[in-house]
Amino acid sequence: MNPCQFDGARRGFFKKSAAVAALYLTPSVLVKTFAADSLVPMPIAKENLKFILNGKPVALEIDARTTMLNLLREEIGYTGTKKGCEMGQCGACTIHVNGKRIKSCTQLALNHQNNQITTIEGLAKGDQLHPMQAAFLKNDAFQCGYCTSGQIMSAVACVREGKATSRTSIQAYMDTNICRCGAYQNIVDAIVEVAKSGAKI
Amino acid sequence: MNNINLNKNNTNLFKLDFADERVDGADKVTGKAKYTAEYNLPNMAYGVFVTSTIAKGTIKNIDTAKALSSPGVLDVIYYANCPSVPGYLTNAAERPKNVSEWRGHKVLYDNQVRFFGQPIALIVADSLENANAAIRLVRAEYESQAFETNFDVVRKDPAKLKGTVAYKRGTENAFKSAPVFVEAEYAIPAEVHLPMEMHASIAFWEGEDKVTLYDKTQGPKSTQTSIARTFGLQDKNVRVIAENVGGGFGSGLRSWANVPAAVIAAKKLNRPVKIVLTRPQMFSLVGYRPQSWQKIGIGADASGRFIGITHEAISGTSRYEDFREGIVNVSKFLYASENVDTKYSLLPLDMSTPVWMRGPGEATGSYGLESAIDELSYKLKMDPIELRLKNFTTINPENKMSFSDINLKDCYAYGQEKIGWKNRPSTPGTLKENGWLIGYGMANGVFGAGKGSASVRALLNKEGKLTLECAVSDMGPGTTTSMTIIAANAMQMPIEKVKFKLGDSDLPPGPSQGGSGTTSTVGSAVDLACSTLKQNLKDLAIKLAPAFANLKSDALDVKNEMVLAIADPNIKITIVDLLQLSPDKQLDLTIASSGKTAEQLKFTSNSFSSHYVKVAVNPKDGTIKILQVVTTGDAGKIISPKTARSQMIGGVVGGIGMALTEQLEMDHVSGQIINASFGAYHVPLHSQIPPTDVWFVDKPDVNMNSIGAKGIGEIALIGFAAAVTNAVYNATGKRVRDLPITPAKLGFKAKA
Ligand code: FES
Numbered sequence: 001m002n003p004c005q006f007d008g009a010r011r012g013f014f015k016k017s018a019a020v021a022a023l024y025l026t027p028s029v030l031v032k033t034f035a036a037d038s039l040v041p042m043p044i045a046k047e048n049l050k051f052i053l054n055g056k057p058v059a060l061e062i063d064a065r066t067t068m069l070n071l072l073r074e075e076i077g078y079t080g081t082k083k084g085c086e087m088g089q090c091g092a093c094t095i096h097v098n099g100k101r102i103k104s105c106t107q108l109a110l111n112h113q114n115n116q117i118t119t120i121e122g123l124a125k126g127d128q129l130h131p132m133q134a135a136f137l138k139n140d141a142f143q144c145g146y147c148t149s150g151q152i153m154s155a156v157a158c159v160r161e162g163k164a165t166s167r168t169s170i171q172a173y174m175d176t177n178i179c180r181c182g183a184y185q186n187i188v189d190a191i192v193e194v195a196k197s198g199a200k201i
Numbered sequence: 202m203n204n205i206n207l208n209k210n211n212t213n214l215f216k217l218d219f220a221d222e223r224v225d226g227a228d229k230v231t232g233k234a235k236y237t238a239e240y241n242l243p244n245m246a247y248g249v250f251v252t253s254t255i256a257k258g259t260i261k262n263i264d265t266a267k268a269l270s271s272p273g274v275l276d277v278i279y280y281a282n283c284p285s286v287p288g289y290l291t292n293a294a295e296r297p298k299n300v301s302e303w304r305g306h307k308v309l310y311d312n313q314v315r316f317f318g319q320p321i322a323l324i325v326a327d328s329l330e331n332a333n334a335a336i337r338l339v340r341a342e343y344e345s346q347a348f349e350t351n352f353d354v355v356r357k358d359p360a361k362l363k364g365t366v367a368y369k370r371g372t373e374n375a376f377k378s379a380p381v382f383v384e385a386e387y388a389i390p391a392e393v394h395l396p397m398e399m400h401a402s403i404a405f406w407e408g409e410d411k412v413t414l415y416d417k418t419q420g421p422k423s424t425q426t427s428i429a430r431t432f433g434l435q436d437k438n439v440r441v442i443a444e445n446v447g448g449g450f451g452s453g454l455r456s457w458a459n460v461p462a463a464v465i466a467a468k469k470l471n472r473p474v475k476i477v478l479t480r481p482q483m484f485s486l487v488g489y490r491p492q493s494w495q496k497i498g499i500g501a502d503a504s505g506r507f508i509g510i511t512h513e514a515i516s517g518t519s520r521y522e523d524f525r526e527g528i529v530n531v532s533k534f535l536y537a538s539e540n541v542d543t544k545y546s547l548l549p550l551d552m553s554t555p556v557w558m559r560g561p562g563e564a565t566g567s568y569g570l571e572s573a574i575d576e577l578s579y580k581l582k583m584d585p586i587e588l589r590l591k592n593f594t595t596i597n598p599e600n601k602m603s604f605s606d607i608n609l610k611d612c613y614a615y616g617q618e619k620i621g622w623k624n625r626p627s628t629p630g631t632l633k634e635n636g637w638l639i640g641y642g643m644a645n646g647v648f649g650a651g652k653g654s655a656s657v658r659a660l661l662n663k664e665g666k667l668t669l670e671c672a673v674s675d676m677g678p679g680t681t682t683s684m685t686i687i688a689a690n691a692m693q694m695p696i697e698k699v700k701f702k703l704g705d706s707d708l709p710p711g712p713s714q715g716g717s718g719t720t721s722t723v724g725s726a727v728d729l730a731c732s733t734l735k736q737n738l739k740d741l742a743i744k745l746a747p748a749f750a751n752l753k754s755d756a757l758d759v760k761n762e763m764v765l766a767i768a769d770p771n772i773k774i775t776i777v778d779l780l781q782l783s784p785d786k787q788l789d790l791t792i793a794s795s796g797k798t799a800e801q802l803k804f805t806s807n808s809f810s811s812h813y814v815k816v817a818v819n820p821k822d823g824t825i826k827i828l829q830v831v832t833t834g835d836a837g838k839i840i841s842p843k844t845a846r847s848q849m850i851g852g853v854v855g856g857i858g859m860a861l862t863e864q865l866e867m868d869h870v871s872g873q874i875i876n877a878s879f880g881a882y883h884v885p886l887h888s889q890i891p892p893t894d895v896w897f898v899d900k901p902d903v904n905m906n907s908i909g910a911k912g913i914g915e916i917a918l919i920g921f922a923a924a925v926t927n928a929v930y931n932a933t934g935k936r937v938r939d940l941p942i943t944p945a946k947l948g949f950k951a952k953a
């Protein structure tokens with residue numbers, strides 16, 4: 001890897017006057033290389049990955065270190081799945097794997113060979129919103145909308161797994177999903193509504 | 202279950218079955234709404250910060266060689282190789298004319314470390330994985346210096362305080378002469394905004410002197426100005442896009458290190474660079490509510506009339522920048538009291554700079570004042586609502602002007618009834634339900650209601666569709682929806698035919714979204730644009746439609762997508778037909794709406810809130826449960842009832858965090874934040890949220906602006922924490938004067 005060409009870059013943001021620019025160079029500091037220690041650059045392992053994404057087969061070669069979340073957002077361009085912490089603590093990145101909810105930031109993508117992955121983009125059937133999406137909209141179960149994909153994916157799993165039997169049981173199941181805007185009450189309203197409607201989700 | 206038809210031809214606006222959803226809601230529930238980090242530009246590189254591992258000192262050297270040899274790494278930018286930035290120059294004489302000094306920490310500029318976790322280098326790589334892998338390969342050697350991060354200790358040394366501002370009305374310390382008084386100290390730890398979307402910037406130089414920035418900001422225009430001034434560019438050559446903002450609560454009110462760093466890196470590497478902060482960095486790099494200490498003395502005569510209020514406060518700031526907010530202001534004007542004196546000082550610490558957080562100043566001050574009033578009520582043996590009524594005023598005692606409108610009495614009436622105030626025990630610690638101690642508490646909130654200037658473009662096209670544009674942002678309150686509603690109402694046309702565009706500095710200038718001013722400021726501009734549009738339509742009808750030839754414009758009305766004569770509704774023309782007759786086949790105008798009119802300036806305007814809480818405390822272990830909340834808002838006309846209700850509920854959730862769980866924790870040996878994650882800094886979760894009832898006075902404040910609306914974002918939270926502490930006292934007889942309230946502070950020991 002080539003270090004960048006400092007000279008060229010140090011032209012800085014002064015366009016008009018070279019004389020002025022010369023005055024503003026940041027102090028130069030002698031860069032001394034440390035004695036060798038145990039940390040060394042690692043080569044990248046590339047691997048092939050195949051899975052089903054929202055019903056469609058996907059096959060790619062990926063950097064083995066890529067999380068499922070970063071694969072979706074940065075490589076595939078499915079940005080509906082959100083990044084709220086990358087520490088498994090907020091739920092914004094919730095997706096379904098073979099019908100079960102998981103936090104996609106905690107998983108290497110390579111763990112999901114041949115799995116069925118569903119993201120928020122896969123819920124609506126063409127022109128029809130999924131009943132949970134419609135209920136979120138109707139109950140104003142969000143403000144900024146950033147936690148919403150994760151909340152909806154968890155909410156769908158909550159109803160499917162039969163955990164939406166009371167407000168308390170819904171809250172307990174949904175504690176995995178933080179909403180800093182504080183739309184919790186409306187989120188639970190939306191889930192109750194879908195659970196009561198008996199809609200097939 | 203209702204299903205909604207998605208109209209494929211229009212990706213942003215879906216046709217809805219229900220009338221009152223957020224107009225951009227369908228994009229949010231389907232994952233289509235794009236937030237800053239979600240734009241992928243061709244050839245984009247990824248920047249990640251290497252951060253300092255000391256709190257204060259000098260970097261002796263940074264070894265970047267290994268990182269540079271790591272796969273995919275394109276550059277490691279730090280003080281020794283950072284391109285010079287004109288706005289980084291501290292000497293004003295050296296800065297070109299169109300440049301102002303960057304406020305705050307100048308990232309990648311020098312070898313000084315000012316706080317633990319300060320970015321000291323930016324790794325830029327061709328993928329996020331490659332960038333992240335190189336962080337551990339950068340080695341810095343420091344010479345560290347003694348530092349101070351312990352607010353509680355340092356504030357006791359008066360020599361360490363700065364920027365003291367004092368205020369006096371009447372006699373100083375008058376409360377001490379009152380027959381009944383309390384004097385107490387209240388403390389609030391630093392709290393962090395933590396919007397779910399992390400701060401992010403993508404910078405892309407479109408030419409030598411032209412940069413485009415996708416940025417998580419609450420103010421596209423203010424970010425544009427700050428970047429233009431810092432880099433010596435013309436405003437029009439800096440475009441800032443923030444189409445969707447995933448929360449902010451104040452953290453997006455200024456540009457932080459990620460913004461100039463992305464701009465610098467994109468220039469240096471001549472390709473787009475994306476920087477997304479990590480969650481731990483969200484605790485140290487984008488501001489926080491400063492830690493504070495307050496002392497309040499308040500005294501009353503036997504009837505409860507306030508004799509005097511003395512309010513002293515200290516809040517933390519960084520060593521390199523002063524941040525102050527209006528902590529003591531609420532004591533000056535919310536209640537009638539002849540004698541008020543206040544004093545407010547800053548305490549510089551070796552931490553990053555705080556910033557406005559939801560309800561800035563007042564949220565802190567109201568916690569103190571509303572707690573002290575509650576304490577006084579017990580000493581007076583008087584109901585705390587009655588005590589507030591005794592000191593109610595319609596004249597702001599600080600500036601002696603009338604409040605443009607104040608309906609707190611209605612809030613008291615509704616709140617008491619709904620929470621079941623009559624069940625509140627007048628002796629604390631005496632009511633039990635199911636073995637738990639029960640208490641009721643209330644407190645008020647207040648925030649200034651402003652109206653600033655904004656410009657709006659209104660384009661009525663030949664199909665009769667109206668598009669409005671303003672460079673404001675929507676971090677979640679539903680600005681897009683409220684503005685659409687205001688326009689549809691003003692034009693008396695179907696809401697589906699109105700579209701409001703925001704989040705782009707190229708649009709006509711609008712304010713930053715903060716201080717609860719957006720609806721008032723931009724709403725007034727939208728209203729003005731629509732009335733101008735209506736006038737233009739009437740003029741066009743008179744000029745071009747023969748049936749109108751002999752009519753005056755005040756005899757005409759615009760509604761239901763038509764211009765018609767008020768006296769004879771048979772004289773009418775549809776807007777579409779009328780525009781057909783016009784030379785341009787459309788109307789396109791941009792209007793500027795300024796601040797308050799002379800008439801409006803005769804009043805002082807505020808939004809008010811009053812919160813009611815019922816809590817249960819487990820007498821065995823001190824577990825605190827909020828059982829029920831009633832929150833009331835007095836904020837003029839409510840433009841969008843659904844989103845306004847959500848905003849109030851959100852304020853309650855924020856207030857619950859402030860009252861019970863939120864606290865930024867520092868290790869003062871190393872000077873670092875030790876709970877920088879959702880796992881360790883506890884924001885409220887689903888199961889902590891009680892049923893919350895929201896009520897608005899919903900009465901237009903006609904002295905405020907043409908739409909009669911005031912802001913609610915701040916008052917939703919302000920005062921709430923005091924309502925909780927007051928309720929906990931009512932339940933237990935234990936007064937907690939430092940937030941958050943924990944079982945330990947109630948005297949319960951943690952299990953061994
Ligand atoms: S981003 Fe995965 S849990 Fe927060």
Ligand code: FES
Pocket residue numbers: 141142143144145146147148178179180181182183397447448677
């Ligand atoms: S809607 Fe903003 S975080 Fe949940």
